[in-house]
Amino acid sequence: MNIRFKNYIKLIFAIIILFNSKNTSILNAQGFRGYYQYPDIHDNTIVFTSEGDIWKVSVNGGLAQRLTTHPEEERYANISPDGKTLAYSASYEGPTEIYTMPIDGGITTRWTYESETSSVTNWSPDNKIIYQTQAYNKLPDEQLVTIDLKTRIKSVVPLYQASEGTQNEKGDWIFIRPADHGDAAKRYVGGTARQIWKFDGNNEAVKLTNDYDGESHKPMWYDGRVFFISDRDGIMNIWSMDSDGNNLEQHTKHEEYDVRYANIHEEKSFINMLQIFGYWMYLQVVITRLISV
Template identity: 40%
Template sequence: MKNILCHSGRANNIAGLVILILLVPALTASAQDPFMQYPDIQGNTIVFASGGDLWKVAADGGTACRLTFSDGRETYPEISPDGSLVAFTGEYDGNADVYVMNIDGGNITRLTWHPGMDEVTGWNPGNNKIMFSSGRHSPSRYVKMYMISPDGSGLEEMIMYDAARGSFSPDGKKIAYNKDSQDNATWKRYRGGRAQEIYIYDLAKDTETNISNYGGSDRWPMWIGDKVYFSSDRDRVLNIWSYDTGSGKIEQVTKHSEYDVRHPDFGSNHIVYELGGDIWKLDLASGNSAKVPVRILNDMEERRPFMKDVSGDITRADISPSGSRALVVAR
């Protein structure tokens, strides 16, 4: 099978033309509406991931500034409590490890060196350490949470036996956490034993309490004031809910119906989250949420037309009635 010239519009290469026609609208839409993930907010700054790199934008939106330039993926950015640093999971050396950099980019430092995946989950405001989850000590495939200082010192394993993502109470005496992480699983409205539940662990008493008691998915706990906010599919679509630590009352906060709320994070009395590839911001004082308008100006080399050998990816082909042309589907 010959190479298909993806940027050619020649009539005698109908397969290449079809691929070009299919690609161009998608690329145009992508350029106008960038796909954004893993947002975090602190003060007037939002950091997020798009196209495998990290970007920064004002909390009210605008043109984003690129922070990382790497062939590997940079994900799970978390801004430090003082707003000066960004911790994230990076693949600069092939493996997914914990890195930290300045809020404006630069001075990128690798902090972990284990061959297992290390997923950054936040900062401990009590000791300014970076929290991350890892299966590095997991012969039975469970994950634990760890903390490490921004200079790479003071690595410590948190006491919970099985913990994937957590958020400390304001006084640092308790932590709300998920024991399991199924966030990347392609499950919709799953009910069963692998569903995520949220627990509160009392560090002084060495006790835990299940605050979910729900057969579906409660994930990404965020302890803000006297409430634990989290995403849940209690109304069949993932939305932001809250749990009052005093009364135990659970309330729905957002009411999106088309797309799931993904990867929520918090700071400065706001929660930011991913919704259909866009970034949304929830004002906790008013309860109102709105899309954050973000522009990404980038040459995006991966979107340029290129030569591609599709001989191993052909799924269907057909010949025109005259026998002079062929239509090939490859993906």
């Protein structure tokens, strides 16, 4: 990370690692137990999925609070910009649909009836839920949709193939195409490798990751830059580039375990970033302190 970020940005990483048995024994002795997925962060709160339910815990660690208890699994919990609401995906009544609930738990609200899998990807700057689904596409491809929680109006982003989308303050869409191919092959560079694109709402979408034919995905917008996950150094790590796809920077340099999932949250001069690359989860604050969950 460059000096500009070191001077005034705090990075908080929630990392899930696939350990071998030796490493697992070490962490068990320290109290690290669990299989955690799909984390998000806002201020001092982290949410994640474990045992099929959504949990909440402080960035300082400690006892996590279970927010859901439904037999079906909840995924992709994302905290709203104001920190009051959780949007997530669940299959309570058949297909996976979009739901919300208060950040401290409580009554859930269903927002979609797509009859197709709908997965939360993010919140827009103006507090709309962004999700991806195939429900509105004649082709078997994901599209991005927004929901206005005040009016319940849904808007389909005019892109025939777009997923893992986020939106910046100008209204530009940053997304990937094609969608996740589900192939676990390492260093894949085939025709379905995920690439990051930008769409300004008017002109043709442009590809930002022209420098690499392999996997680049999970775009996250912060301070004029696009953070994302890529294996361009051989292992999935966190990278960033400017809004035109230039000035590439590498922010993590893991040499053994892949970053599988990440979320980023802006709060004044802070970046809170979550990374996952396997099974066990821990928090790392400014890469100096481990926090037990």
